[in-house]
Amino acid sequence: MSYRTGDFDGASAFDDGVSLLITGPSTVTTEGLLDAVAPDDGERAVLITMNTGPKTIVKELERRGADRDQIGIIDCTNAETDVEGVPVRRLNSPGDLTGISLEFAKLLGQNDDESVRARVGVASVSTALMYTEPRTMFRFLHVFTARIRSGEMFGVFSLDPTMHDEKAYNTIRSVFDCEAEMTADDVSLSGTGYE
Amino acid sequence: MADGDDQPTVLVVEDERALIELYVRWLENDFEVLTAEGGEAALEQFGEDVDVVLLDRLMPGMSGDEVLEAIRAQTSDCKVAMVTAVEPDFDVIDMGFDDYLTKPIEREELLETIDRLLSRSEFDSIEQELYALSSKQAALRASKPKEELDENEEFAELQARIDELQADLDTTLPEMGDDEFVAMVRDIEADDSGGESPDSEGGDQ
Numbered sequence: 253m254s255y256r257t258g259d260f261d262g263a264s265a266f267d268d269g270v271s272l273l274i275t276g277p278s279t280v281t282t283e284g285l286l287d288a289v290a291p292d293d294g295e296r297a298v299l300i301t302m303n304t305g306p307k308t309i310v311k312e313l314e315r316r317g318a319d320r321d322q323i324g325i326i327d328c329t330n331a332e333t334d335v336e337g338v339p340v341r342r343l344n345s346p347g348d349l350t351g352i353s354l355e356f357a358k359l360l361g362q363n364d365d366e367s368v369r370a371r372v373g374v375a376s377v378s379t380a381l382m383y384t385e386p387r388t389m390f391r392f393l394h395v396f397t398a399r400i401r402s403g404e405m406f407g408v409f410s411l412d413p414t415m416h417d418e419k420a421y422n423t424i425r426s427v428f429d430c431e432a433e434m435t436a437d438d439v440s441l442s443g444t445g446y447e
Numbered sequence: 448m449a450d451g452d453d454q455p456t457v458l459v460v461e462d463e464r465a466l467i468e469l470y471v472r473w474l475e476n477d478f479e480v481l482t483a484e485g486g487e488a489a490l491e492q493f494g495e496d497v498d499v500v501l502l503d504r505l506m507p508g509m510s511g512d513e514v515l516e517a518i519r520a521q522t523s524d525c526k527v528a529m530v531t532a533v534e535p536d537f538d539v540i541d542m543g544f545d546d547y548l549t550k551p552i553e554r555e556e557l558l559e560t561i562d563r564l565l566s567r568s569e570f571d572s573i574e575q576e577l578y579a580l581s582s583k584q585a586a587l588r589a590s591k592p593k594e595e596l597d598e599n600e601e602f603a604e605l606q607a608r609i610d611e612l613q614a615d616l617d618t619t620l621p622e623m624g625d626d627e628f629v630a631m632v633r634d635i636e637a638d639d640s641g642g643e644s645p646d647s648e649g650g651d652q
Contacts, residue, residue, distance in 0.1 A: 350633045357625035357626070361625060388636065391575075391578065394577070395574075395623075395628065398570075398617075417589075420585075421585075422584070423581045423582045426581045
């Protein structure tokens with residue numbers, strides 16, 4: 253099986269277990285990330301947000317056809333907002349990686365059936381990198397993408413390369429199966445795991 | 448201490464003599480097995496060569512929790528499976544052990560748990576080497592033009608090794624579960640905070 257998406261440089265589906273990095277200016281990549289994680293029927297979407305409030309996330313996902321009961325949010329923005337009908341777990345800092353992993357496990361564990369079809373969005377890796385060492389982030393992303401692979405989920409992560417030195421950017425990008433480089437009016441996709 | 452053979456070392460800590468004997472019988476073919484009949488004895492036996500500790504939680508004298516704390520103060524490399532009387536809640540992953548087994552333990556279950564913990568140690572070390580090589584490669588990328596790198600032998604070797612490690616990493620833990628995921632992230636954070644106690648400075652930022 254695979255996860256259907258809108259058009260990404262000619263691709264329209266990503267294989268089970270794949271993690272995609274979307275790079276570019278954050279206004280553009282957040283839109284691209286929401287497009288990619290909007291769930292189909294029978295799927296769930298878990299968003300770990302550090303740069304966009306839960307209200308906006310839910311509104312944008314609904315605009316893309318999602319129902320509220322498909323959505324789960326881990327909010328690291330300190331927005332302090334509730335959204336009716338959507339579980340929102342709050343964390344104090346985007347740097348609390350253990351907290352993120354624990355809440356993630358709890359949100360997905362709510363469904364008892366073994367194989368949950370789930371899309372996972374992290375917006376953004378750039379924000380998280382302001383609170384963690386690149387080495388810690390690299391190792392976290394490795395474990396996270398391994399979990400996504402073993403659970404046959406679809407991971408989507410965004411990053412703004414201009415916020416990091418070239419070395420940090422090149423190190424982080426090597427974790428992902430594929431990368432979509434976005435500008436205001438163009439996408440270029442490279443790597444593996446899509447068709 | 449001496450690495451005369453390549454068998455991983457398991458330290459069994461249990462106050463019931465009969466159980467120690469049972470576990471040793473199950474483990475001795477595949478592992479170097481050390482035993483301790485209590486917490487104090489466990490810390491005497493513990494050293495860098497221990498890969499996995501099977502630790503009974505409820506013991507007279509020094510408890511399993513206290514032993515765990517003392518072990519964690521020494522190293523974060525070794526994996527600890529806590530043996531409990533009741534199934535603990537999910538959140539106890541925060542308490543610092545890597546996995547748990549509930550009594551009575553069965554042979555298959557014990558062997559599987561130890562194998563998983565050893566795979567996790569392997570994942571950790573592959574991942575650390577991968578980071579070292581990836582950042583080296585990233586530094587080369589940032590400092591040299593692409594045409595030059597295409598002909599650079601060191602860069603090609605680096606890429607080959609990275610591909611190899613990446614493939615190893617993908618096969619080391621094919622079935623990562625939720626509590627395993629959380630425990631591994633916790634270990635990464637504990638490792639990289641460089642010995643600082645995680646709750647010494649509140650969550651203000």
